[in-house]
Amino acid sequence: MVVQRGGMLVGLVGKTNVGKTTFFSAATLVEAERENRPFVTINPNEGIGYVRVRSACREFGVKCQPKYGWCNGHTRYVPIKLLDVAGLVKGAHRGRGLGNKFLDDLRRASVNIIVIDAAGSTDEEGNPVPPSSHDPLEDVRMVKEEFALWVVSIVKRSMSKIRGKVISGSPVDAALYEILSGLDISRGLIKEVLMDLSLEKSPESWSEEELIVFSRELLKKGKPFVVAANKIDIPEAEDNIKRLSTSLEEPVIPVSAEAELILRKAARSGLIRYEPGDSDFEIVDESSLTRAQLRVLDSIRERILKRYGTTGVQKTIETAVFDVLGMKVVFPVENESKLSDKDGNLLPDAILLPPSATVRDLAEKIHTEIAKKALYGIDVRNKRRISLDHVLKQRDIVKIVVAR
Ligand SMILES: Nc1nc2c(ncn2[C@@H]2O[C@H](COP(=O)(O)OP(=O)(O)OP(=O)(O)O)[C@@H](O)[C@H]2O)c(=O)[nH]1
Ligand SMILES: [Mg+2]
Structure with missing residues (x-):
């Protein structure tokens, strides 16, 4: 499956051996090495996952013909890119574990999912331990801190460059923007964070504390996190999740990556009917399943779907894209009466756009x-003209009129 040009990137980060790659494979059906020991993943895995949106086809009584992703008649699955990277441990910014090189891979991600072992069944170093032996809250703090310290290290490394720019009259935000350009954070946001923290002086004279606070704030606004509280199939996860949800400012979503992977593979093999994000599945033919398979499916239904609603994988991605980033899906068409492109494909595109995006941005x-x-x-639903500066809404259907 291909993704449209410039599709958005969602990163998967976290302590080593918590289920990042399992989550990645469950969302993308891309096979990658998974094992119950630290540092299995070394090189990043990239694949296509989806966000769901109520399709526009139904209200018009047509059937979507998506160029990317798919539509089942009521829900449209819009592709996004997922990036699974190496795990980290405390001290990664100083080179511990696999170091922080992989953080560089995450620079292009608009939002990052912190995967944690909510059952507390892996210790600080990612070694398997009995459930509840470790507090997963520490792992969330560790990941956020390693990210902040990584930004600190970039700023420190470039201090002489920043000094040069500031001396030659460049504003502080411009100097920082240049050295942090790889992070894909806007200059406006850097300026906003500097103002919020009343940091007007040159970074050279910032204290260590000011530098770390700046990095934390910048990441909070520019590279937000969502927490995937994984392993809810282990009973000990439940209490931890309640505590995590009240202690953290980030959204915390209960997840079983393992269960989602099992369901998606069973669906792909035709054993069950299940689509990502569904709250239940249907067995196609019971006689084609072994007793062991039936037991696993039954336990997923009882312990996860009935208790938590879904496996949480799809919900995590959608929380990141829609709730945290506020992205919206817009359907552009060339022929506003047929809802098609020039080749007659119905509702062929579903484009993800940031919250403030206008008709011009869509174009x-x-x-x-x-x-x-x-x-x-043209707003296709009411046939009204809308200006290029008009801010689009979720599920708008739009024709762009061009000069000949
Ligand atoms: N019980 C349970 N185990 C899980 C779940 N998801 C992953 N695991 C297990 O956790 C272990 C680590 O999974 P990976 O996906 O390789 O973890 P990772 O975070 O990518 O690890 P590294 O790449 O080594 O940092 C494997 O034994 C998985 O089977 C889950 O939802 N429930
Ligand atoms: Mg991995």
Whole structure:
């Protein structure tokens, strides 16, 4: 499955041996090495996952023909990229474990999912221990701190460059923006964080504390986190999750990556009917399953789906994309009466856009040539003209009118 140009990237991070790769495989069906020991993943895995949106086809009595992703007649699955990286341990920014090189892989991610072992069945170093032996809250704090210390190290490494720029008259936000450009955080946001913290002086004269606070704040706004509280199939996870939800400011979603992987593989083999995010599954033919398989499926239904609603994998990705980033899906069409592109494909595109995106931004996303020639848009539902500066809403269907 291919993803549209410039598709958004969601990162998977966390302590080593907590289920990042299992989550990744469950969401993408890309096979990758998984094992119950620290540091299994070394090179990043990239694949395509999906966010769901109520499809526009049903209200018009047509059937979507998606170029990317799929539609089942009521729900449209819109592709996003997922990146699974090496695990970390405390001190990664100083080179412990596999170090922090992989953090560089995450620079392009708009949001990161922190996967934790909510059952507390792995210790600080990622070694298996009995459930409840370790407090997963510590792991969330550790990951956030390692991220912040990584930004600190980038700033420190570039201090002479920053000094040079500030001396030659460059504002502090511009100097920082340049050295942090790889992080894909806007200059406006850097400026906002500096103002919030009243940090007007040159970074050279910042205290160690000021530098770390700046890094934390910048990440909080520019690279937000969602917590996937994994391993809810282990009973000890339940109490931990309640505590995590009240202690953390990030959303905490109960997850069983293992269960989602089992269900998706069973669905792919035609053994069950199940789509990502469903709250139940249907066995196709009971006689084609072994007793062991039936037992596993039954336990997933009883211990996870009935108790938590879903396996949580899909919900985590959607919380990250829709709730935290506020992204919206817009359906562009070329023929507003047929809802098709010029080749007659119905509702072929579903484009993810940031919260403030306008008709012009949509045009830009489709093609820079279209953006150059765009005159105005048409809101297909009510056939009204909308200006290029009009801010789009979730599930808008839009035709862009271009100059000939
Ligand atoms: N009980 C339970 N175990 C899980 C779940 N998800 C993953 N695991 C197990 O956790 C272990 C580690 O899984 P991985 O996906 O390799 O973990 P990782 O975080 O990618 O680990 P590294 O790449 O080594 O850092 C494996 O034994 C998985 O089977 C889950 O939902 N429940
Ligand atoms: Mg892994």
